[in-house]
Amino acid sequence: MSKIIYIAGLGHSGSTLLDMSLGTLPGVIGLGELKTILDDRTRSNHYTSFCSCGKKAAECEIWSRVPDLFSGISSRVERIEAIHALLEKSYGRPIVMVDASKNSYSYLGELLRTHDVKVIFLTRDVRSWSYSRHLSTGRPVVYFVLRWVLENHKLRRRFRKMGIDPMWTGYEELSLYPELLMQKISDFCGLTYAHSMLHPDNTNSHIFSGNVARADPEKRSGWKYDARWMLSGRILLLSPLIVSLLRLHKKYVYSNVLHGAMKHFYLFGTARKKELDKKFN
Numbered sequence: 001m002s003k004i005i006y007i008a009g010l011g012h013s014g015s016t017l018l019d020m021s022l023g024t025l026p027g028v029i030g031l032g033e034l035k036t037i038l039d040d041r042t043r044s045n046h047y048t049s050f051c052s053c054g055k056k057a058a059e060c061e062i063w064s065r066v067p068d069l070f071s072g073i074s075s076r077v078e079r080i081e082a083i084h085a086l087l088e089k090s091y092g093r094p095i096v097m098v099d100a101s102k103n104s105y106s107y108l109g110e111l112l113r114t115h116d117v118k119v120i121f122l123t124r125d126v127r128s129w130s131y132s133r134h135l136s137t138g139r140p141v142v143y144f145v146l147r148w149v150l151e152n153h154k155l156r157r158r159f160r161k162m163g164i165d166p167m168w169t170g171y172e173e174l175s176l177y178p179e180l181l182m183q184k185i186s187d188f189c190g191l192t193y194a195h196s197m198l199h200p201d202n203t204n205s206h207i208f209s210g211n212v213a214r215a216d217p218e219k220r221s222g223w224k225y226d227a228r229w230m231l232s233g234r235i236l237l238l239s240p241l242i243v244s245l246l247r248l249h250k251k252y253v254y255s256n257v258l259h260g261a262m263k264h265f266y267l268f269g270t271a272r273k274k275e276l277d278k279k280f281n
């Protein structure tokens with residue numbers, strides 16, 4: 001039974017970069033949205049796209065071999081195992097795969113029954129996510145605020161039903177405190193943290209579906225925060241609605257840096273400042 005790190009959550013929350021960061025560790029290979037690749041029709045739609053290894057998917061050392069590898073195999077579980085065996089043969093070592101198929105519930109249920117799965121639930125601050133989606137699609141910000149609430153609620157309910165205990169991880173935490181978060185994620189997944197995780201560009205992953213950030217040299221070079229929402233009047237006007245989501249934000253987006261009260265906030269909390277004052281002032 002191969003081991004899979006599964007990244008769940010809404011799209012456009014940093015999953016591609018996290019997938020690539022994990023793939024910088026020896027023996028870890030990110031595969032993007034694996035569910036898309038397992039399906040012959042959806043995979044072929046993406047075959048003209050560039051893989052994170054720099055080659056087109058159809059020419060990539062892994063994905064170019066998949067059509068032959070899958071011939072005669074129809075079950076998803078067997079196809080995953082075939083990819084795993086191919087990776088172990090190509091890299092000559094045990095491999096942990098990263099799957100960023102996000103909110104595909106029935107597929108995740110299948111993986112949980114058949115594989116050793118660690119689930120990371122990646123959530124982006126509703127202000128940042130909604131404004132970014134608004135800029136990309138032209139749809140009203142409030143539409144995305146409501147969608148964020150409904151989709152995340154659905155995900156949490158499904159997780160509870162499936163008995164999943166994920167690691168709650170925020171895009172904001174990852175972008176602003178990447179070293180701390182990568183250490184915590186490594187611990188959760190049973191991996192050994194390395195500084196390489198701060199530079200997704202060094203990835204060994206093969207990702208050709210999902211966010212095009214995988215091919216952007218600037219975005220690949222390190223974790224950077226998309227702060228556009230801070231300049232948005234629309235977001236300010238929605239504050240009365242967004243304030244009701246504070247509890248969800250604390251639990252799902254900032255739980256790794258906010259330890260109870262604000263005075264215990266990672267690095268900048270006043271509790272630490274007082275301790276340092278006593279010691280050094």
Ligand SMILES: [Zn+2]
Nearest residue numbers: 051053060206
């Ligand atoms: Zn590749």
